Amino acid sequence: MRDLIRRNLPFAAVAVVALVAAPLLLEPFRLGLLAKYLCYAIVALGIGLAWGKGGMLTLGQGVFFGLGGYAMAMYLKLTEAGPGGLPDFMVWSGVEELPALWAPFASPVLALGMAVLGPMALAVVLGTLVFRQRVRGAYFAILTQALAAALVILLVGQQGLTGGTNGMTNFFELFGRDLAEDSTQRGLYLVTAGVLGVLYLATRQLVNSRFGRLLVAVRDGEDRVRFLGYDPALVKTVTFAISAGMAGLAGALFVPVVGIISPALLGVVPSLELVVAVAVGGRHALAGAVLGAVVMGYAKTAFSEQFADGWLYLQGALFILVMTLAPKGIAGLLGRVRRARTA
């Protein structure tokens, strides 16, 4: 029991800070930014699971994030337009009747369900096709990146369905609450933080379970696991689908928090940025992935405010340094410090 408390102490401390201190101390604008970073942290958690534990470098998490975000945005646009109405951008592009694809998203349950299950279904299809054929490593990374590139072109091209390059913005209310209100935004922050906490605990549980051990074994020696009679493709597909579902949920939270979804937020570059955030935080520890997303999110805002051009140099230099000097990221460095102290 004592051990259990000690082991969960860091998590409890972070949870108190995130759920109690942050909403009290931060002004609404900063709290909104933190909520955005936490959305990214949910995606990063999924990457930490798929890449850190499962060895699947997915460069297309933006795809799942985007599908979740667009599902939510479609719901928000439809409630705003009212029954029989058309979202504003469709009117501008000369669409006269609501496309059939949009119809189900008028229901909040279906929209939220699609935000999570849609990405998972896509991941299951892609994972089954790819992992069954033992396509892995760099091949898998490139395929996921190509998917991200293809989705962006598709979203930009289908102006009348998706809002094109501008995506969708100008959301006013969510479940009858005014999105401009500080209290709504604080509520959204708390929901995001809560979702992240629950998902973190669940993922940690999963990693420590039999399935998690199998996943790590697949990462370290896929053929050996196959020879032992397990099905590595199944293990990888399930894990990939879970990480996709997380990204989808994060996208659905992101839209009301930030107030926009557009192709630029989910293409090749944002997808890679999240992977790098996980690398910076430390891919081998789930907490490292979350930490990395928050730190990199904060760093990007802070530096872009000061000098816009410098950010790319700094970001680039940071990756080079992290990959060469600390391949295990911040979590790896912290772990080394802790070990040095106890030794």
Place this chain on the structure above:
Amino acid sequence: MTAFVNQLPIGLSIGAVLLLVALGLTFTFGQMGVINMAHGEFIMAGAYTAFLIGDLVLALPAAFLVAGAMGLVLERAAVRHFYGRPLDTLLLTWGVSLVLQQLARDLFGAPNVQVPAPSWLAGGVGILPYNRLFIMALAVAGVVAVWLYLNRTALGRRTQAVVQNRRLAATSGIDTGRVDMLTFFVGSGLAGVAGVALTLIGPVGPGLGTYYIVDAFLVVVAGGLGQLRGAVLAAAGLGLLNSYAEFWSDASLAKVIVFAVIIAFLQVRPQGMFVLRSRVLT
């Protein structure tokens, strides 16, 4: 039917561009297993070299040397510490690519620049302009040169030996470190040549490389790792597929169709068109 025929040269010329970009990748990615995300920026460096020189014929060797030298520095300074960790290299080189893009923005400005095409490339045959034909010829020349290098020179044969079995090659007295350096130099240099070719069909900007890099990696995946004939067939196939998919559906669906076709193709040939046979198990 005429539309079908008209689409053929367009597809082939897209394929030629892809092939030029992918040729360098068959070296660095295919032969050495290094995913070099900065490859796109070497293309950009080649294109800016052409912009500075202003003469197409002089620019080709110059761009080869500039991009090759950049590749050499990257290999010596960073990539060589990462052999056997391809996914880490990917992130590392992406960092390099970000720095290079910003550098180009600071040196040449963010707006695109135009490299004037030489007058002898004005005009064309039928619907094919001369500049497209020139790119096709350049792609063919590139393939021939690479084939000759790999199969007819001692250095090339050593490269192949290292690819097939690094340890055995080292035991036989091949300096694998030098072979790696050279391979990276040639692969990056070819990116520079591709960059010069791209100035003939569009403006040059800091983001030039990122536009082509994803498709070029797909060519290597579909063609088979480190396989020259695979790269040729896959580039032609992807070029044609792109142009016909755009013709029959629309530009925004084309990429999705291409992606689906590649996934379907990998169901039949998971390792690409041609596979280097080996007994190595992971």
